[in-house]
Amino acid sequence: MVFSVGFETASTPVIKAVKNLFALGKVERGKVTYVETREVINTLMVIGGICSRKLGLTFVGRPLVSWGTQLAYKQIVALVEETEWKLKKREQKGQ
Amino acid sequence: MIFYYHCYRGAHLSCVAAALHLNRLQPSANVEEILSLEYFDVLQNPDMGVPVLAGYCHGNPVCFVGVGSGSKIFPRFADCLTKKMQVDLHYKSVDCLQCINLLTRIGGFISRFKGFKELGRNLAARGIHKNLDKIYALVLHAKGS
Numbered sequence A: 001m002v003f004s005v006g007f008e009t010a011s012t013p014v015i016k017a018v019k020n021l022f023a024l025g026k027v028e029r030g031k032v033t034y035v036e037t038r039e040v041i042n043t044l045m046v047i048g049g050i051c052s053r054k055l056g057l058t059f060v061g062r063p064l065v066s067w068g069t070q071l072a073y074k075q076i077v078a079l080v081e082e083t084e085w086k087l088k089k090r091e092q093k094g095q
Numbered sequence B: 001m002i003f004y005y006h007c008y009r010g011a012h013l014s015c016v017a018a019a020l021h022l023n024r025l026q027p028s029a030n031v032e033e034i035l036s037l038e039y040f041d042v043l044q045n046p047d048m049g050v051p052v053l054a055g056y057c058h059g060n061p062v063c064f065v066g067v068g069s070g071s072k073i074f075p076r077f078a079d080c081l082t083k084k085m086q087v088d089l090h091y092k093s094v095d096c097l098q099c100i101n102l103l104t105r106i107g108g109f110i111s112r113f114k115g116f117k118e119l120g121r122n123l124a125a126r127g128i129h130k131n132l133d134k135i136y137a138l139v140l141h142a143k144g145s
Helices: A011-024 A043-054 A058-094 B013-021 B031-035 B073-084 B102-110 B117-130 B132-144
Strands: B002-007 B052-057 B060-066 B091-095
Touching (some): A011 B002, A043 A058, B002 B013, B013 B052, B013 B132, B031 B117, B073 B091, B091 B132, B117 B132
Parallel strands (some): B002 B060, B002 B091
Antiparallel strands (some): B052 B060
């Protein structure tokens, strides 16, 4: 299963808190891999996001975010490939 | 059932709530008693997300944790994840940030800086003392549900 979720600026403490909650409850079923995508965000995406979400100027924000996403596309692909590679390696180790 | 009290840094509100839950602090406690709590104003920003096991209440672990600005996001995410993964996890997350007041906010901010720690701690404790009834009501609600 693949999910996408928004954490605003609180991704680090929230993910850590959830991981610890699962550990405390001795949850073994289903391992979750958390991938931080904030590292590939560029200035265009930030400005576009603020215009669109905070200021409600979707006609300015959306094209800017789309443009920023196009520029960051290769980095996003690389991040996904890296995650897939890590998962494969983990599976091989587990077998 | 795991009781998970959370606030911004996990240093003041949630720490006091956990102490109230475990009867280590009475709802009639004074400022000095709040200040003498073991974990009061101890957790710092790098500790966010790391829960502290305050103790056990009828065999149920009682923890407090700082989740930064994610106090609304954390319970929503944890609930969704347990549902989607069909995980059998019984927990109660309690957002203590709803009991914050101006004094606690200012005290909590000031206590992070060297030289102002004592002043910040005192202000935060006074703010919490003012809202202790509210925090206790929150704890009772969590215990009851």
